[in-house]
Amino acid sequence: MQIRTVTEDFIADLLANGKREDGRDFMSYRDIKVQTGIVPNAEGSAMVTFGDTKVIGAVKISPGEPMPDKPDEGNLMTGAELHPMASESFDTGPPSPDAIELGRVIDRGIRASNMINPKALVINDELVWSVFVDVYVLNYDGNLFDAGMFASAAALNTCRMPKYEDEKVIREGNLEKFKPGGLATSCTFAKLGKSIVLDASGNEEAFMDARITISNDEAVIRAMQKGLHGSFTNAELENLIDISFNKSKELRKMISDLR
Template sequence: MTVEDISWEIKTDYTRHLAKKKMREDKRKPFEYRKIELENGYIPNALGSTRVRLGKTEVIAGVSLVMGTPYPDKLNAGTLMTSVELTPIASPMFESGPPRPNAVEYARVVDRGIRESGTLDFEKLCVTEGEEVWMVILDLHVLDYNGNLFDAFALAAISALLNTKMPKYEDGKVIREETKGKLSVQKKPVECTFFKIGDMLMLDPSLGEDKALDARLTVATVGDRICAMQKGGNGSFTMKEIDELVDMSFKKSKELTKLL
């Protein structure tokens, strides 16, 4: 146990105490999101970008489009790659170095939400079958970590994709300065992250709640379909709780899609 873990034990004791009384530190209701601010085009030079503030958590999603070769098993499809950088500026808990397990998990869960929902028409991204396809690269960068990177990243990601411009491609060269239309985005998947402390189920963990939680469930939905799910933490959910959370995620996703 590090020194940091020990001081978190003390703070999370109180968070757990409040949860027993069905209360939250910042006085939110159990299924209430913190204040969400979305700014599209935050990085004007990027083809697509969005900054999201979820409470005090602040992230930026940037989209790049690179011409590449397709995978051998899908010669007529473009590709998507999602990358997360947990830069140390964002928290004393992040260190410089290769992506740690949580960075990888964030990237893969956000990626799944987008990929499995059919948000991108990969065949439309094919320029020349077997040779030239567009590779969509989604880079998720965190500036300030205050809990719930899943939802912050997911929201920033879909919003950035929705306003990504397509660069012109002529004679084998990408002409970035001239953009032609927008990236074809067919769906608007969103993710809701719930968590459990003791018996209490809640939405959108703050930093302290993220440290105190027993279990966490992220549900990605698009319309009335579930497209991805991820359970985390070393506690557990009952089937009844999962049912309740899935219902709640459809309800909450309407709030999130309104922002897009």
């Protein structure tokens, strides 16, 4: 309890003076690094760090049956795993509501931006490709939403496309690249008291009142999610949408450069 109070006051005092613990501006990202192809067995993979937050995004593509209501579309399944080795605060056991929310917000960002073009994933009358995107958190220091979305996008943009021949899946050899139908990234803002910061660290997230994730591409907003007990005003929302369009350009450029 005591340690918690000290840290909270420290973070709050810094923000009140327009500062952050690592010296960043309120609206800048930490150092972002990405390394693709780290799991060669997966069709696509990327390890991404946002400061000390480290996540893996990995893509597996397998033949499967289409959803009954969408016979002419491939499937997308996105999951997020808050691995207990990544933080003292993550537990073993079934996925927590936090992990489910993280996976579903990333899923909606991928889906709504058409990063997976479902109509292009039909194999034959009975089979379609199912694309599994897994976000694995290896070390937690805040902002898993943007790191997870970035890692997923990086993996999808450097992914190979398996072939289906004579009822067999060919995953090696001369394969074409997977062709994403769009590119979206997300900007997540944390609100602590009256201050709003981009790309919150673990210490900042421990005391945030509210969080909002805005996923967009060049032109439009593709997904949003507000979280936690705090609130945003409509004016703050409009301002953060502008900032997200502006800041996400650097993220999308990093991913485009990987191709």
